[in-house]
Amino acid sequence: NNNKNNNKNNNKNNNKNNNGVNLKNLEIFDTTLRDGEQTPEVSFPIKAKLEIASKLDELGVNTIEAGFPITSNGEFEAVKKIKQLDLNATICGLSRCSNKDIDAVIDCDLDRIHLFIATSPLHREYKLKKSKEQILNKISESIIYAKEHGLSVEFSAEDATRTELDYLIRVYKEAITSKVDYIDIPDTVGILTPKKMENLIKDLKSGLETNKAINNSSTLTNQINIKSNMQMPVLSVHCHNDFGLAVANSLSAFEQGVSQIHCTVNGIGERAGNTDLAEFVSSLKFLCGIEPETLTIKTELLSDISKLVAHYTNIPIAPNKPLVGRNAFAHESGIHTHGVIANALTYEPISPFDVGNKRRLVLGKHAGAHSIKLKLQEMGLNVGKNLSTEQFEEIVDKIKALGDKGKLVLDADLRAIIKDVTS
Ligand code: KIV
Ligand code: ZN
Numbered sequence: 268n269n270n271k272n273n274n275k276n277n278n279k280n281n282n283k284n285n286n287g288v289n290l291k292n293l294e295i296f297d298t299t300l301r302d303g304e305q306t307p308e309v310s311f312p313i314k315a316k317l318e319i320a321s322k323l324d325e326l327g328v329n330t331i332e333a334g335f336p337i338t339s340n341g342e343f344e345a346v347k348k349i350k351q352l353d354l355n356a357t358i359c360g361l362s363r364c365s366n367k368d369i370d371a372v373i374d375c376d377l378d379r380i381h382l383f384i385a386t387s388p389l390h391r392e393y394k395l396k397k398s399k400e401q402i403l404n405k406i407s408e409s410i411i412y413a414k415e416h417g418l419s420v421e422f423s424a425e426d427a428t429r430t431e432l433d434y435l436i437r438v439y440k441e442a443i444t445s446k447v448d449y450i451d452i453p454d455t456v457g458i459l460t461p462k463k464m465e466n467l468i469k470d471l472k473s474g475l476e477t478n479k480a481i482n483n484s485s486t487l488t489n490q491i492n493i494k495s496n497m498q499m500p501v502l503s504v505h506c507h508n509d510f511g512l513a514v515a516n517s518l519s520a521f522e523q524g525v526s527q528i529h530c531t532v533n534g535i536g537e538r539a540g541n542t543d544l545a546e547f548v549s550s551l552k553f554l555c556g557i558e559p560e561t562l563t564i565k566t567e568l569l570s571d572i573s574k575l576v577a578h579y580t581n582i583p584i585a586p587n588k589p590l591v592g593r594n595a596f597a598h599e600s601g602i603h604t605h606g607v608i609a610n611a612l613t614y615e616p617i618s619p620f621d622v623g624n625k626r627r628l629v630l631g632k633h634a635g636a637h638s639i640k641l642k643l644q645e646m647g648l649n650v651g652k653n654l655s656t657e658q659f660e661e662i663v664d665k666i667k668a669l670g671d672k673g674k675l676v677l678d679a680d681l682r683a684i685i686k687d688v689t690s
Pocket of ligand 2: 302455505507536
């Protein structure tokens with residue numbers, strides 16, 4: 268392997284970005300088994316949930332959102348069994364802000380509860396039919412109830428990114444005064460861009476870290492002032508991929524000091540899915556050169572877990588899927604394969620082995636003499652030794668003729684061509 272991965276570069280171990288934001292800490296919150304399972308037509312049998320949870324733990328995620336225990340008896344049993352696996356990861360369960368839901372999480376004996384309630388005007392009016400004040404009350408009651416039962420609490424304001432900023436700050440302040448441990452910002456319908464994410468995190472941080480008045484007179488009567496000695500919870504984001512920006516938005520949030528990122532394997536999840544775990548972690552590590560001290564993902568296991576999830580979801584991995592797709596490190600054209608044979612970095616940004624994938628040199632109409640020679644060598648045939656130059660040229664012509672018909676030349680085809688030419 269001559270691919271020495273010179274992209275793990277420059278600012279490795281540089282834990283501060285240009286704005287002085289600390290990038291030392293990063294926790295990967297995996298929601299493959301919860302939001303991922305909400306992918307249309309996906310339902311994991313218990314066996315699949317247990318196997319995926321074990322592999323996620325081996326991969327090194329910090330938290331596994333095992334499911335939504337109140338949903339069904341099967342879901343409750345699966346989540347409970349995942350907790351009984353006694354994995355290294357924190358095991359979390361989703362819950363609405365209702366005691367019935369919270370009790371189901373308590374009964375599964377989980378480490379963390381992920382409480383959520385929608386906060387945007389659309390959801391308040393059409394779904395919850397609740398006032399802003401009623402929602403604030405639900406948040407504090409639920410967090411306090413869950414904490415009384417010994418749970419670590421993560422709180423999400425569903426549809427946060429379409430919520431009025433002043434109200435969103437009040438919502439999160441309510442959660443903080445109720446002693447929440449994590450506050451998560453869901454981009455529920457994936458409408459942010461990296462720049463909008465950056466601005467939102469900056470606004471939220473300054474709104475939460477200071478006790479400055481929220482300048483909307485109608486809300487002033489219900490100001491919540493955070494006591495100066497109060498512990499700031501861990502900030503988290505949950506991005507959806509409706510515009511294909513979930514990974515970019517998550518990177519942007521991380522660069523603003525958000526230290527927990529929600530991800531799923533293969534980016535599965537509601538509609539267009541969530542932040543793809545392999546793409547997020549690899550971009551951070553190999554492109555940004557940032558390896559937070561707490562990042563524990565073994566990137567060389569990414570391709571295997573991607574295959575496992577594809578198997579249980581029945582959603583095949585697109586050949587051109589970044590990093591884990593079968594074409595992610597495949598080369599067909601003569602120019603590219605020639606380059607890759609000389610030094611793989613010419614046409615590969617990182618080594619396929621870094622993410623557990625394989626390099627493939629494909630023979631087709633764009634194939635060049637170099638890759639064909641290499642393939643023949645792998646089969647024990649060397650031009651000038653046991654193969655004449657004329658025979659080699661005939662083999663090249665036949666490969667190109669097949670390629671012109673739109674076919675790929677697989678090993679069996681090549682063996683047939685060799686037999687034809689040499690007999
Ligand atoms: O997308 C979303 O808002 C969610 C919440 C449950 C956090 O999945
Ligand atoms: Zn979601």
